[in-house]
Amino acid sequence: MVRRWRQALLTALCGVLIAAVKVGDGSPGSAALLLAAFLAIGFLLSPLAFPRTSGGSGDDRPVVYWRPGCPYCLRLRARLGPEAGRVRWVDIWQDPDAAATVRGITGGDETVPTVVIGGRGHVNPDPSWLRDQISPASR
Template sequence: MTFTMFTTPWCGYCHRLKGQLDREGIPFEIVDIEREPDAALTVEQANGGNQTVPTLLFADGSTQTNPSLAQVKDKLAALAS
């Protein structure tokens, strides 16, 4: 099961999480909120009006903001069960 990571090119937290997910072989989609204004609105809705990245959007509609790798793995496991 995949999810979407909303990010910006300059976000250090985003780069760190992307690297961790890649090393674990966890698939995900990346959306740059600076290039897609609609995506920025999605991030704002999830974060009380703030464009905080990384924000992850899962298949069930839930989100995580700046999660740890463990939090992402836990969420994916919960969605798979």
Template sequence: MRSPWLWAALVAALGLVVLDAAADGRLGFAVGYGVVALAVAWWTSPWRGRRGGTTHEEVLSMADTDPRKGVVVYWRPGCGFCAMLRARLGALREQATWVNIWEDEEAAAYVREVNGGNETVPTVVIDGIPRTNPDPALVAERLREA
């Protein structure tokens, strides 16, 4: 969810459901749904995961001998597949270069270019070859080689 306005509308809708349940006296449901709504709001937040990371332009300007260029992961906040890749890589994830496509329009355009017009993430570039949602074992193997 890229748009802060769309995210705000989602949060407002979830909040109205919680308030309606509380007004009807269904406090247990309101509390339970409120917890779920907070988790959904956090997970889909357009600001989650923003760290001022690497940009696509910086990746392009890296020397071919730069070890950070060996594995470049294009990702976005709220993506379950990206979160799974990050978790499965464990400590190795620090050796990859992570580019948030929601913060970098050039990165989003690159991901669309290599994925037939879709912003499918994670798109992982390993030694210059883009792979869409690759097996985490493949990514980890390449990171161990570095």
């Protein structure tokens, strides 16, 4: 659990410390801006930036295996936009079976994002390709 939140919490803590120094220097405006920026980055690095895992293994939606703090996972999530809800998001740090699945697809390492569509694994696919695969017109 702590591992999933480590980067987000450290980023937020750094923001608080830097803002405190700025307030001490008499710059409350820049302190507020820096704190807001660090908190936003902390949110993006946290599991909260991704849709919650829902549905069971019988779900026929494509599966995206990800982990918190992964910039490629964040890029995929951002580029999918509202279409991100059309896939199942599985955090490999929270689900050991998912991590084993990713290692099986990638040849032993935990490279994410790994997407499984129709039983085939795709490592770090182009977001536009995935969007085309999950769009309603392609079904």
